[in-house]
Amino acid sequence: MRFRRPVIAVTAVAMLALAACGGSGEPADDNGRAEGVDADKLAATGTGMDAEREGPVKIDGATEGGTVTVLSYAGLNSMDPTEAYYQSTLSILSGLVTRSLTQFAYDEESGEMVLVPDLATDLGTPNEDYTEWEFTIRDGVKWENGEEVTAEDVRYGILRSFDRASFLEGANYSNAYFLDGDEYKGPYKSGKDYAGVEVDGDTLTLKMDRPFPDMPYWGSFPAMGPIPEGQDEPEEYRLHPLSTGPYMFSDYNPEKSLTLVRNPHWDPNTDPARTQYPEQYVFDFQTDSTKIDQILLKDQGEAQTTMTYDNVLAANFRTFQDEHADRLVLGGSPLTTYWAPDYRKVTDKRVRQALAWAYPYRDAALAAGYVEGVTRIWGTNLMPPGMPGRTEYNPLPGHEPGSTDTAKARELLEEADAVGYEIKWLFQNDDPNTVKATDIVVKSLEEAGFEASPVATTIANFSSDREDPDNDDINVRSGGWLSDWPSGGSWCPPVFQSTDLEEEGLGSNYAVFSEPEVDQRIEEISMLPIEEQPAAWNELDEFVATEYFPLFVLGYGGVAMAHGSKIEGFEVDTAAGMPTWKGIWVEQ
Amino acid sequence: MSTTADLERLGEGLSAGDTAGTVVGKSPTRIAIQRLRSDRVAVVSASAVLLLVVLALLAPVITSVMDIHATTTDPGAPLPSEVLSYDGFPSVGPPYYPFTWEHPLGLAPQTGVDNLARLLYGLRTSLAVATAATVLSTVIGVSVGLVAGFARGWLDRVISFCIDLFLSFPFILGALALAPIVVSRFSTDLEALARAQVLALVLVLVVFGWMGLARLIRGQVLSLREREFVEAAHVLGLPTRHILFKELLPNLVAPIVVAVSLSLPAYVAAEAGLSYLGIGLTGVPSLGQTINDAVQSFEKYPLYLWAPVVTVMVLVLALNLLGDAIRDAFDPRTRR
Numbered sequence: 001m002r003f004r005r006p007v008i009a010v011t012a013v014a015m016l017a018l019a020a021c022g023g024s025g026e027p028a029d030d031n032g033r034a035e036g037v038d039a040d041k042l043a044a045t046g047t048g049m050d051a052e053r054e055g056p057v058k059i060d061g062a063t064e065g066g067t068v069t070v071l072s073y074a075g076l077n078s079m080d081p082t083e084a085y086y087q088s089t090l091s092i093l094s095g096l097v098t099r100s101l102t103q104f105a106y107d108e109e110s111g112e113m114v115l116v117p118d119l120a121t122d123l124g125t126p127n128e129d130y131t132e133w134e135f136t137i138r139d140g141v142k143w144e145n146g147e148e149v150t151a152e153d154v155r156y157g158i159l160r161s162f163d164r165a166s167f168l169e170g171a172n173y174s175n176a177y178f179l180d181g182d183e184y185k186g187p188y189k190s191g192k193d194y195a196g197v198e199v200d201g202d203t204l205t206l207k208m209d210r211p212f213p214d215m216p217y218w219g220s221f222p223a224m225g226p227i228p229e230g231q232d233e234p235e236e237y238r239l240h241p242l243s244t245g246p247y248m249f250s251d252y253n254p255e256k257s258l259t260l261v262r263n264p265h266w267d268p269n270t271d272p273a274r275t276q277y278p279e280q281y282v283f284d285f286q287t288d289s290t291k292i293d294q295i296l297l298k299d300q301g302e303a304q305t306t307m308t309y310d311n312v313l314a315a316n317f318r319t320f321q322d323e324h325a326d327r328l329v330l331g332g333s334p335l336t337t338y339w340a341p342d343y344r345k346v347t348d349k350r351v352r353q354a355l356a357w358a359y360p361y362r363d364a365a366l367a368a369g370y371v372e373g374v375t376r377i378w379g380t381n382l383m384p385p386g387m388p389g390r391t392e393y394n395p396l397p398g399h400e401p402g403s404t405d406t407a408k409a410r411e412l413l414e415e416a417d418a419v420g421y422e423i424k425w426l427f428q429n430d431d432p433n434t435v436k437a438t439d440i441v442v443k444s445l446e447e448a449g450f451e452a453s454p455v456a457t458t459i460a461n462f463s464s465d466r467e468d469p470d471n472d473d474i475n476v477r478s479g480g481w482l483s484d485w486p487s488g489g490s491w492c493p494p495v496f497q498s499t500d501l502e503e504e505g506l507g508s509n510y511a512v513f514s515e516p517e518v519d520q521r522i523e524e525i526s527m528l529p530i531e532e533q534p535a536a537w538n539e540l541d542e543f544v545a546t547e548y549f550p551l552f553v554l555g556y557g558g559v560a561m562a563h564g565s566k567i568e569g570f571e572v573d574t575a576a577g578m579p580t581w582k583g584i585w586v587e588q
Numbered sequence: 589m590s591t592t593a594d595l596e597r598l599g600e601g602l603s604a605g606d607t608a609g610t611v612v613g614k615s616p617t618r619i620a621i622q623r624l625r626s627d628r629v630a631v632v633s634a635s636a637v638l639l640l641v642v643l644a645l646l647a648p649v650i651t652s653v654m655d656i657h658a659t660t661t662d663p664g665a666p667l668p669s670e671v672l673s674y675d676g677f678p679s680v681g682p683p684y685y686p687f688t689w690e691h692p693l694g695l696a697p698q699t700g701v702d703n704l705a706r707l708l709y710g711l712r713t714s715l716a717v718a719t720a721a722t723v724l725s726t727v728i729g730v731s732v733g734l735v736a737g738f739a740r741g742w743l744d745r746v747i748s749f750c751i752d753l754f755l756s757f758p759f760i761l762g763a764l765a766l767a768p769i770v771v772s773r774f775s776t777d778l779e780a781l782a783r784a785q786v787l788a789l790v791l792v793l794v795v796f797g798w799m800g801l802a803r804l805i806r807g808q809v810l811s812l813r814e815r816e817f818v819e820a821a822h823v824l825g826l827p828t829r830h831i832l833f834k835e836l837l838p839n840l841v842a843p844i845v846v847a848v849s850l851s852l853p854a855y856v857a858a859e860a861g862l863s864y865l866g867i868g869l870t871g872v873p874s875l876g877q878t879i880n881d882a883v884q885s886f887e888k889y890p891l892y893l894w895a896p897v898v899t900v901m902v903l904v905l906a907l908n909l910l911g912d913a914i915r916d917a918f919d920p921r922t923r924r
Contacts, residue, residue: 290883313884314676314697315675315676315884315885315887316887316888318677319887319888362669363668363669366668366672367668367698368698369676372674429781429870430771430866430870432881433698436698439659439660439661439699440699453778454778456771456778457771458768458771458772460768461772
């Protein structure tokens with residue numbers, strides 16, 4: 001899934017500052033890192049599944065009522081369920097507003113997320129080779145207008161998820177796996193006549209082109225939920241998606257505010273994970289990060305029922321940890337940030353390796369406002385710790401993750417006869433943190449014998465400049481990827497599989513990596529029996545890194561969020577690096 | 589007992605038909621300077637400005653003597669990880685560790701550069717930008733004002749219209765619009781970008797800063813051009829250039845000096861303001877940028893914010909007081 005959207009307003013904020021770790025602790029030594037960090041579980045999104053779970057959910061001691069104020073420095077992207085593919089939109093919609101086939105529930109004991117049924121009565125029944133899935137839709141689920149949610153509504157919602165043209169931001173799993181997914185273009189263009197999704201009474205049958213064992217995970221996306229046909233004009237629906245969950249839209253000013261009020265037609269008996277304790281949620285966007293932190297630190301009046309899903313600023317992290325540890329929520333998120341040299345341009349593997357030796361991991365992270373060991377954790381694998389089947393490997397022999405050795409880099413460059421090799425990458429000139437980090441990177445690369453040419457762009461243009469495959473100004477892209485669910489199938493294909501540059505652009509393959517051997521292996525692995533896949537994905541991860549070294553990991557991330565003293569039940573949803581909306585209540 | 593000097597003075601006095609005292613011919617400028625010298629506020633603020641200018645000029649010397657660095661790209665500058673703790677706060681000096689003479693104003697969080705060095709170089713930038721903008725806008729303002737005031741008819745109307753047009757255009761909006769254009773134009777060459785940003789900033793300040801003076805000068809010229817000495821010059825058939833620059837301009841020195849002395853602090857403040865908003869300078873140290881940075885950590889690290897704020901305040905206040913004093917000194921109507 002995608003990061004929370006980039007900043008548009010002029011805020012001095014660690015833009016992609018996503019923190020990692022579980023539990024709190026005291027800062028260790030002066031130059032050290034925060035202690036008590038559980039770096040092994042960053043992406044432990046939870047492989048747990050509980051197909052039996054039933055509603056209603058009762059939280060011991062929780063009280064009804066109250067208003068939860070949610071502050072963030074950025075607005076939300078499209079809130080159309082079909083299009084929601086950012087951390088924030090995805091988690092707010094599925095946590096509070098829209099229901100889909102399955103959903104995640106927070107497990108207090110393990111701190112992990114468990115996949116449980118939602119609209120479907122269980123987690124689906126596959127056929128033998130996972131090419132056909134059957135879901136039975138629950139009775140008694142109603143829209144916010146009181147009408148019954150039918151299997152036909154769900155079918156229509158799923159059909160909508162094929163439309164890549166109307167829903168640019170959406171995920172393309174339906175197209176990738178479903179029957180004729182590459183040809184069917186959704187109900188607006190291709191009509192409702194599609195054989196891949198069939199309804200028989202309450203039963204929904206989904207047919208695949210190729211095995212899709214991860215279907216229950218894809219089923220947890222808002223895109224895999226009901227949409228009321230005839231009331232779903234994309235331009236308008238994104239401003240008021242019809243609710244099936246405990247809260248519904250009452251007032252939405254995009255980029256400014258969103259008010260969610262209780263949905264009277266939501267029946268807790270039908271929902272195995274959500275609750276409806278607070279009276280309402282008021283989201284206030286475009287609030288300066290410094291201000292958010294100050295409000296939460298002071299914890300006066302309304303601030304006591306206020307929370308944020310932004311990370312606290314590095315400058316305030318220590319204060320939060322020392323004085324308000326109970327209101328600082330630390331946790332993992334399945335995020336890896338990396339530098340990807342363009343595979344077509346930086347063709348010498350030794351140059352790419354030299355770059356990995358020369359990159360000033362610690363210094364750049366500090367300058368960009370990450371908290372070492374909390375907002376940035378060093379690593380080597382593309383797949384972050386906690387992914388099933390992951391075993392640590394090191395593609396750079398002798399390289400300590402997070403360390404920099406410019407002498408070693410120079411050696412490699414000399415060996416490749418590439419001293420003075422020009423490295424060109426984009427940076428956002430209007431984001432002070434990025435500017436600071438860029439200065440540091442330039443210095444380190446030049447020390448190693450590269451010619452460093454950062455290319456200035458703006459926050460607003462960054463994504464489009466980076467995603468242009470023909471951008472000749474750059475030969476390295478910085479990227480980040482969050483997995484959608486704990487499976488290598490959510491890492492290797494999007495990051496390593498070659499894409500049709502003319503038709504679909506880079507996708508998330510920022511290295512423009514393309515090796516037929518790897519493409520073929522990806523196809524093979526996705527055909528393997530489900531229990532063999534985790535190990536196979538990890539092997540592929542290691543194979544690509546050691547054989548081709550197309551990218552190097554800058555670090556993993558997690559989150560460091562904060563809330564007021566009267567907010568209860570705020571934990572980290574490690575599947576998205578967001579709050580566990582489903583269990584939040586206000587102390588009365 | 590009388591000396592020769594007394595006698596001479598007596599003679600002068602007699603010849604002038606006045607026995608009460610000496611009358612020496614003095615130009616208005618000399619009178620003004622004399623008045624300034626006896627004005628204590630003017631003297632104090634002038635020395636404050638002078639001190640800051642000297643500090644700014646000596647920035648490279650001071651930093652190299654103290655071995656402190658204003659940017660992370662400086663050769664010899666410490667790496668952030670060498671001087672910072674895990675959360676970006678310095679591991680030497682304030683806010684968590686005692687004062688050290690090596691870094692009297694502490695280190696900047698996140699980057700670990702020295703705050704004093706940044707302050708000195710920022711001061712340099714501020715003063716350079718403000719001076720350049722003042723000189724340029726004065727030259728433009730004076731020439732436009734002279735021409736508009738002296739030319740009668742359509743040219744005056746056209747110029748006056750232009751002045752009104754520029755006055756009505758929102759300044760911040762112009763700056764906001766220009767910043768991304770400059771970035772995208774010079775995106776590949778960072779040194780050129782840094783230069784372009786300085787030029788663009790000066791340009792923005794000048795484009796939106798010359799109108800006040802132009803109007804003032806035009807008004808003055810309108811009243812002066814009907815005076816006898818200008819009429820006389822006309823009658824003598826002197827070329828317009830001569831009338832403008834030899835007859836009119838010398839009479840405008842006072843308003844020009846006043847305008848300059850008051851626009852300088854305005855530009856210093858504007859530069860800091862624009863850089864604070866992120867639409868000014870990014871490539872070179874600037875006070876506004878430092879202030880913007882420091883707001884984040886004010887709670888824990890107030891010194892980081894206070895140093896640049898106090899510097900800008902002192903500079904702007906001193907320049908303003910000096911400007912006021914100059915205006916008073918030049919204004920014949922000021923009571924003393």
